[in-house]
Amino acid sequence: MPLDIVTLDKLKPGESGSVYSFNDEEKALKFMEMGCTPGEIVLMDSYAPLGDPIAIMISGYKLSLRKSEACLINVNRQ
Amino acid sequence: MPAMKVALMGNPNSGKSTLFNALTGMNQQTGNYPGVTVEKRTGEAIIKDEAGKSAFITFLDLPGTYSIYPKSLDEEVCYKVLCDNTDEDHPDAVLVIADSTNLRRSLFLTTQVIDLGLPCILVLNMSDFARLRGLEIDAAKLSDMLGVPVVATNARKKVGIENLRKAILHEFRKPFKTFLDIADFTSSEMIESVQKMFPDKSHYGAFQLINNETGISHFETIQAKKEEIKKLIVKHHFDKHKTQSEETIARYKAINDVIKECVVINEEEKKKSVTARVDKILTHKVWGYFFFLLILFVIFQGIFLIAKYPMNAIEFCFVKVSEFGNSVLPPGELTSLLINGVLAGLSGVAVFVPQIALLFAFIAILEDTGYMSRASFLMDRLMRPLGLNGRSVIPLMSGMACAVPAILGTRTISNWKERLITIMVTPLMSCSARLPVYTLLISLVIPSNHNYGYFNLQGLVLMGLYLLGFVSALGAAFVLKLLIRSKEKSYFMMEMPLYRVPKLSGIGLTIYQKSFIFLRDAGKVIIAISVILWVMASHGPPSKMKAVETAYQRADSVKKYSPKQIEGFVAAGKLKESYAGNAGQWIEPVIKPLGFDWKIGIALITSFAAREVFVGTMATLYSAEGADNNLSIREKMDAAINPDTGKKEYTAATGFSLMLFYVFAMQCMSTLAVVYRETKSFKWPLIQFLYMGALAWLASFLVYTFAK
Numbered sequence: 001m002p003l004d005i006v007t008l009d010k011l012k013p014g015e016s017g018s019v020y021s022f023n024d025e026e027k028a029l030k031f032m033e034m035g036c037t038p039g040e041i042v043l044m045d046s047y048a049p050l051g052d053p054i055a056i057m058i059s060g061y062k063l064s065l066r067k068s069e070a071c072l073i074n075v076n077r078q
Numbered sequence: 079m080p081a082m083k084v085a086l087m088g089n090p091n092s093g094k095s096t097l098f099n100a101l102t103g104m105n106q107q108t109g110n111y112p113g114v115t116v117e118k119r120t121g122e123a124i125i126k127d128e129a130g131k132s133a134f135i136t137f138l139d140l141p142g143t144y145s146i147y148p149k150s151l152d153e154e155v156c157y158k159v160l161c162d163n164t165d166e167d168h169p170d171a172v173l174v175i176a177d178s179t180n181l182r183r184s185l186f187l188t189t190q191v192i193d194l195g196l197p198c199i200l201v202l203n204m205s206d207f208a209r210l211r212g213l214e215i216d217a218a219k220l221s222d223m224l225g226v227p228v229v230a231t232n233a234r235k236k237v238g239i240e241n242l243r244k245a246i247l248h249e250f251r252k253p254f255k256t257f258l259d260i261a262d263f264t265s266s267e268m269i270e271s272v273q274k275m276f277p278d279k280s281h282y283g284a285f286q287l288i289n290n291e292t293g294i295s296h297f298e299t300i301q302a303k304k305e306e307i308k309k310l311i312v313k314h315h316f317d318k319h320k321t322q323s324e325e326t327i328a329r330y331k332a333i334n335d336v337i338k339e340c341v342v343i344n345e346e347e348k349k350k351s352v353t354a355r356v357d358k359i360l361t362h363k364v365w366g367y368f369f370f371l372l373i374l375f376v377i378f379q380g381i382f383l384i385a386k387y388p389m390n391a392i393e394f395c396f397v398k399v400s401e402f403g404n405s406v407l408p409p410g411e412l413t414s415l416l417i418n419g420v421l422a423g424l425s426g427v428a429v430f431v432p433q434i435a436l437l438f439a440f441i442a443i444l445e446d447t448g449y450m451s452r453a454s455f456l457m458d459r460l461m462r463p464l465g466l467n468g469r470s471v472i473p474l475m476s477g478m479a480c481a482v483p484a485i486l487g488t489r490t491i492s493n494w495k496e497r498l499i500t501i502m503v504t505p506l507m508s509c510s511a512r513l514p515v516y517t518l519l520i521s522l523v524i525p526s527n528h529n530y531g532y533f534n535l536q537g538l539v540l541m542g543l544y545l546l547g548f549v550s551a552l553g554a555a556f557v558l559k560l561l562i563r564s565k566e567k568s569y570f571m572m573e574m575p576l577y578r579v580p581k582l583s584g585i586g587l588t589i590y591q592k593s594f595i596f597l598r599d600a601g602k603v604i605i606a607i608s609v610i611l612w613v614m615a616s617h618g619p620p621s622k623m624k625a626v627e628t629a630y631q632r633a634d635s636v637k638k639y640s641p642k643q644i645e646g647f648v649a650a651g652k653l654k655e656s657y658a659g660n661a662g663q664w665i666e667p668v669i670k671p672l673g674f675d676w677k678i679g680i681a682l683i684t685s686f687a688a689r690e691v692f693v694g695t696m697a698t699l700y701s702a703e704g705a706d707n708n709l710s711i712r713e714k715m716d717a718a719i720n721p722d723t724g725k726k727e728y729t730a731a732t733g734f735s736l737m738l739f740y741v742f743a744m745q746c747m748s749t750l751a752v753v754y755r756e757t758k759s760f761k762w763p764l765i766q767f768l769y770m771g772a773l774a775w776l777a778s779f780l781v782y783t784f785a786k
Contacts, residue, residue, distance in 0.1 A: 025319055025323075026319065027569075028323065029147070029319065029322055029323060029326065030149060030569060030571065031571075032323070032326040032327065032330070033144050033145040033147070033186065033326060034144060034183065034571060034573075035182060035183045035186070035330070037326065037327055037330040037331075038327065040330075046357075046361065048361065048455050048456060048458065048459060049361070049362070049363035049366060049367070049456065050459035050460065051459070052458070052459045053455055053458050053459070053570060055361075055455065055574060059180075059182045059183060060179065060180060060182065061179070061180050061183065061573060061574075061575075062353075062357075062573070062574040062575075063571065063572070063573055063574065064451065064454075064455050064570075064571070064572055064573075064574050065570060065571040065572075066458070066462075066570040066571075069569070069570060069571055
């Protein structure tokens, strides 16, 4: 299956993808510590009513992050 | 009896503090870690078993963290306590508390602690929640794979606490294996050289010492070997980020293998979680904001209305005590100092306690139930352009009751810059102490029978003053956002934990501790300033003070006025000649353009004790002017004539100018004391005092100039 790489903030609620790579080396460390390691499945849970921040499900828990942070994570859309 | 220091570590929301409360009961102390405003909680317990073995344990509740690599002040504290052997809080052993419903993420921190080589026990907390979600964790196998004892607990229902106590007594020992050898990810020669310098460190422990050399905080441990470590870093081309990144990926990979072995997911029992359903409503684009506003309304009303009763009771008690003191103590300096200085200061401190207790009860419930992160989720987009955080909303709104508890409540904001801005602008929200001042001034300059349709003009003006405070707080936040530079990397990322029923005993303890910290820390400053204000208001150049006393003892005045009236004249005369009075007259040139005379000047200065003192000071001053003591303070001020113009002293221009001054000016020493405590520097309270003062002056000047 061909890769469909998008930044995390582009996923729509209900869509999921696997973490592929990061666009910021230092922030990547924080993302990975929170469980967003390459290969992990993320599910877009919801957007906040004003479209930002977003909430994702990752390794069994809900994590909210700003779009400016989400766009640093590349995922392979499934 | 052997004594042991045990640190509790875990992710935020892992139930760590509930477990800490269960282990220590009421034997707790709270304070701060040296040099930072991170709250430090310790507690003691004696643990015994049937065989008669016992130990005296000092527990340390470390701030919640996801990793031992420091990224915030909280994490910096954990990092130092764990890795720096010379730190005064360095523990003998560690309890790592894992959230069983989030085992993968919890094991990340757990295995880091294991690799440091400190004796530790893994506590699988919230085991009942895990079962509800259909997760079966094989604790024995987990213990085997990690090389540390594993105990399952449910701290909220006090399940498993006895087993944990036994384990603390008998099973603490160094982990019998390393989970991940850091030497596989960087030069093993470098690690081993450092390990030789510090023989009690594991590979990972030595590695963290090397990391510290390139980090912010400095450990005493490595000072002597600093140069050698620096040389090693250069020699082996140590790349901190690359190593940490590889370690993180490898660690999670190894954890995934452990989870595959130890956790069974029971799909059948996995129901659609309550949390998901509740979130559908509480983060809904209409209902979400509706419930948020409702909750804010309840908090605001609670602080404003419920706190009124205990506050009145406290004030009543202090009035009775000072009356009693005045009646039994011999009149004189010492009595006056004791009653009008110290006791007045004490009452000024104690009166805040009900509001602080209530606000912290509300905040604790919001945090405990998991709602706080949802509120933040809803509000973040609105607050962000102003340099504020979703979590700033609660302190800002509670600032309408009182800025003191509100500023203490900003500790829930983890980003320092956003927290600082919230602290700096919260006092612009009109607090309840401004209300008596507003009410007096409005009744003085706005006719009460003026209505626009259903709206009463006085009410509209009052609302306008509150709105003005709110808007200027947002404006000031925006300006500060552009001015304050922050080195700290900002993360918003936050867990949205499962909804839970709040635990009342824990909330009770929080209330007690927060109130106590306030009484102890802010209390000292407030009482000191009260005493200074007392000296200023009751003392003056001795010859002039004497002259006031003798002036009214002449026969003609004794005949003309009642003793009570004379008492009033003397009090007012003395206030005018006192140092505070002199200061009022001295600042008159500065406040004249605002339409204020020296009397208002005195009131502005004494207001510093608490804004509502304005009303009392004006009452004292005007008891000299209006001979008719039956008039209310409002009527006396209304009747006052300006000697220069021969017209009313309190025109609409002066009244509005004064109102605006009270909206903006920083006239509250309690708030300044708390800002000093929370920012650990004189710089921020000083800046706050100056910028709010400048705003006040400018606003009053403009309105007086144009309305005159």
